[in-house]
Structure formats: structure tokens, C-alpha cells
Amino acid sequence: MVTDKDGYIHLVQYLTEHLGIFENSQQQSVTEDTVMELFEEQLAAQIIMVCGQNPSLTFSQRNLVVREVDSIVYDLEEILARVSGHKATAEQSVFISELSCLIKNLFDQEIARMISL
Template sequence: MVTESQAYIELISYFTENLDLFEEGKGETIDKTVRDLIEEHIAQKIMAFFSQHEGLDQDTRLDVVREADAIVTDLEEFLSRRLDQKSTVQQEQFIIEFSGLIKNLFDSAFVN
């Protein structure tokens, strides 16, 4: 589905090009870890996706959840030792943008 697509590969490439944003000590921190932000924002986007695509059957919904879990796992691998550091405002903005792009991938995969 999404994680096997060329668009996902390009999105991961975009993410890796911005890994320097996740170096410690680069900006004002907020009271959430990088892990918290990734999980929170991707979960929000997947819930929004389900709200917009109410007609999906249960099997498809489970496939989407599995794919979202795989995406979170990929991001956690890239950021392994940085996951528990306090996030910066800039990191939060990037994660919000990136999770929106992930939602767009799912939306594109399920265009009616």
C-alpha cells in the first residue's frame, strides 16, 4: 500500500535530509519528547483520515493502522537515540508538516 510506494520512499528521503533538525540543543524546547510528537501527530492524522474515509471496511482500516505503525517504526529507527530528548519548536513544526504529508499519501491511495 503506502509504505511500498515511490512517494513514501521520497518522503523518507525528505525526512532523512532534515535529520539535522533533531540534533540536541538546537533551539527552544517544549515539554514533549520527539517520540511523543511523532506518535501524537501521526495518530491525529490517521484519525482524521478515517473520519474523511468513513466507508472503509474493517480490513482496510486495519491495513492502514499497520502501515501507520510501520511508518512510526521507520521514524523511530532514524531517530533512535534522539527519541527521548525534549523536542524543539522547530522539530514540532517539522513533525506536524511531515505527518500531514503522510496523511496525504494515504488520501492519495484511497481516492474514490
């Protein structure tokens, strides 16, 4: 649905290009949440929004969305393995929020295509 699209590959490349944000552990954390916890919270909020904005999605389609999110979280865990347990800094929190919104946009596009078929 999303993870096999060029847009997702570009987002993964965008993340890898900005790994320096996550490797700088000298900054003060602004939350008790770890990097991965923050990603999970942000993605969950975005996907809840996606499903809420598309009440016509079938149970099967919603399950597909959830499976895709699980796959994305797995990819994030792989990419951020060294820093996933670190407390998130302000800069990391902003980046995570922005990336989560971009991921939501991918879902919005794919769901719009799926519904129009």
C-alpha cells in the same frame, strides 16, 4: 499500501535530509513531549482524520491503515533513534507537523485509489 510507494521513500529521504533539525539540542524545548511522542500524536491525529473522512472504509481496510502507521512509526524510531527521547523544540514541532500532514496525503491518495477500484 503506503510504505511500498515512491512517495513514502521520498518522505523518508526528506526526513533524512533534515536530520540536522533533530540533532541540534541547544535550542529550548517548547513542549514536554519527546520527538517520538510528538510524531505519534501527530500521526494518530492525521490517521483519525483520514478514517473520519472515509467512512466507507471496511474494517479490514482500516486495519491495513493502522498496520501501515505502525510500520511508519517503526521506521521513524529507527531513523531518529538517537534523538527520539529528546524534548521537541519549536522547529522540530513544526517539521513533525508538516511531515505528518505529508504522510496523511499519501494515505489520502492510496485510499482514494482503493475506494475507486
